[in-house]
Amino acid sequence: MSQQSQQQDVTAAPTASGAATAAPAAGIEPVLETKGLSLGQIVRKRFFGHSGALIGLVVFAMIFLLAFSSEGWGPFPGWWKYQHDQVTPLVNEGVPTWTLAPFSFGDHPFGQDRIGRDLFAMTMRGAQQSIVVMLIIGIVAGVIGVVVGSLAGYFRGWVETVLMRLTDIIIIIPVLLLAAVMSQTAGRRDSGTWFAQFAASNGVVVLGIFLGLVLWVSLARLVRGEFLSLREREFVDAARISGASNFRIIFKHILPNAIGVVIVNGTLIMSSAILLETALSYLGVGVKAPDTSLGLLISQNQEAFATRPWLFWWPGLFIVLICLSINFIGDGLRDAFDPRQKKFNAKKAKSRGAHGSAVAAGASPAAEPSLEVGTTVSSVTSEVPDTEAFGGAPERAEDGKGGTA
């Protein structure tokens, strides 16, 4: 809330004067490597130059393929021989059967639990659930956040007041409470309403939609902040004069310019969503048995750590891998979308100072645009999203009350 209001009070005043002066400065920025390229091309080029993000993308794609192809999804059958809820006879006390030398997977590569269910099948099912929840939360929160943020930022006035106070109220309600309400409602299978029936069969989808309905708030604030400065730019005036409707201006003209914030923040919402889903399942208000999820697996098996440690290691490893790869992708996207990205090197700065200040002096005005009058705008608007972009402490998902921020 503070960051939003900070932005509000800071950007609102200087935008009118600041944006006008900052805009031409940003326009004359001579970025040679990007000459003649569209925004999409520049972003793609930068993103694929970021090795961490590339590795993250590859790892995520592999986990995605493995999880969905091995267990199957919906009507599609998978290639793995066991289902996640299928009880099979215990092989060798359930110890993982894969060996390195000679390399072989065996019958149960990740082992079995106490009653003989295959851990590989369960882990894959859990990974599917995590990915599905993540995508649903990303889509739902993304759409609501963008619409609310852009309406508030574009129309100002009472629309903004109502929407932003609504945002303030939702951000303060603990996510844990909403999840508990949802799981209790879905748990009442005897009540026979269409919702309870739907929730009973698609628990993870309902969970994702519910969480998406409360996690859009940070995105809405960021989008509104972007809109506040973009709506004062000339191209918006030009569009309005040529008779474009409000709807067209918002979605055709302004939104594509704010897409960086949306994509970056959306990725980070997704990474925190995975931890949130696992944490809620761990606390017993997320995905429930007989279905399974990574958090639920850890919760069920943590007591058995001394005797069957593999039941604990594999689900945890997959949570960490998915979340880590998403975080790296988000980092790469942020670097790719950040036009002020520069490589700074203290050593080089010092040695360059030694070689002669002429080079530095010649380079400086070009290298650092928008630091004149627009400083107030740029310093605040650029720093504030960063906190939230990284997920920051306020949005720390696994402490259950991510929403209290």
Place this chain on the structure above:
Amino acid sequence: MVTYVVRRLITAALILLGASFLVYNLTALSGDPLEEFRASNQPNAAQLMQARSQLLDLATPAPIRYFKWLGGAAGCFAGHCDLGKNLAGQPVTQALGQALVQTLTLVTGATILAILVGVALGIITALRQYSALDYGVTFLAFLFFSLPIFWVAVLLKEYGAIGFNNFLAHPDIPIATALGVGIVVGIIAGVVSAGSVRRRLIIGAIVFAFVTLVLEVASITQWFRFPGLGLGVILIAGVGIAFGVTVLTAGLQNRRALYAALTTVVIGVAAYFPMQPLLNLATPLMIVILAVVTVAVGIAVGYFWGGYDRSQGMRAGGITAFIVGALIMLDRFMQSWPAYFDNGLVRGRPIATIGAGTPNLQADFWSSGIDTFTHLILPTVALVLISLASYTRYTRSSMLEVMNMDYIRTARAKGVSERSVVMRHAFRNALIPISTVVALDIGQLIGGAVITETVFSVHGMGFMFLDGISHVDPNPVMGVFLCVAITALFFNLVADLIYSALDPRVRVK
């Protein structure tokens, strides 16, 4: 300014009203409060049901019950709070007080540690951007950020508590283990240190030899059973600290600041033995007074050494005095360790996996301090690990942004030393945006860490909240919600005010 604050407070009150209405009704409608009796076949189930209905006032619809509750809560302004009672019949205000103490003891230390370590790491990685250290810390930050805390907690319990307690029962370190630890630490030191490959190799080798030697000596002398620092270690460490603090606060060319720091160390070492009898009678209040006196002595030493810039000497003396005092206290804690270790309630397994203290432990200041430490160490480590990442990344980006500013180039151009550039020009300005994050985090503090509290069985705010939800009892949930929401809203306001106070370009209006 005043109108701004008043306007913000009024908005906050309205937000609180709306949110509390929603939270109350959501909690009340989230389930069936009588469920546990419906399934039971006790003969008096019907009576119990009726008693519970009366206690929760189920005859009244939830929205109207909210306004009844609000009437009681509004009494807080008139001086006597009535937030209702929980299912056990205890007033919520009283239960909140207990939970708050538990949560704060758990979270405060962890937050302070995370801020200190995170900011320090962030600055170092920013100064050495694109080095092996930077990549390593960045990767670890992302890794820790991706860890589910309940997973970390189980690992910590297994290796940090059970494994370490087993080790403490027979604290012998085989030579192979000592060598292995030495090699790992040596490699880390080589990577972290700056300079040419040759220099890194030398540093790594020295660290390796030192760590291995220390481990072996500790093993032979049974240090882990009977720990202590002793005068020698305090003196050597103190001299090192004096140099380090001087480098950071004044620069070594300021001789008087260095002498002030060294004099403080000498005074501290000289006071070691005379202080021991007094420390045996320690109380918390006495420790606070001693800390103030220690810092005052350090500042006074700096003042009397004088020099062209007295304040630098005073700062160096004060900080050194504080650290040396802390070392002496640590030594006194270590002296009490064997007594604590052999205590009948501890039974030689000091690191605890659950709870916030050994029940019924009758001990003096030092032993109970150790008891708190052994219970808090694991949750603290878990919390620090997962919250470290945001501080590190945030400080790094903020510091990088500042290092690119024109005034840093100006400072370098006019010949300011690199220490001054970093500590005076860059660091202070990089702290401005971090102060906002810290203020927001403090606002989050008492919301606590629901999962950490659950895993480590600490009966704090998060536990109270979860318990209330699972019993469909709105009163404790509302109590926790009120506390958390009010502090969060308040510190949001504080964060904005701090920002505008520190950065005059930003105005509140």
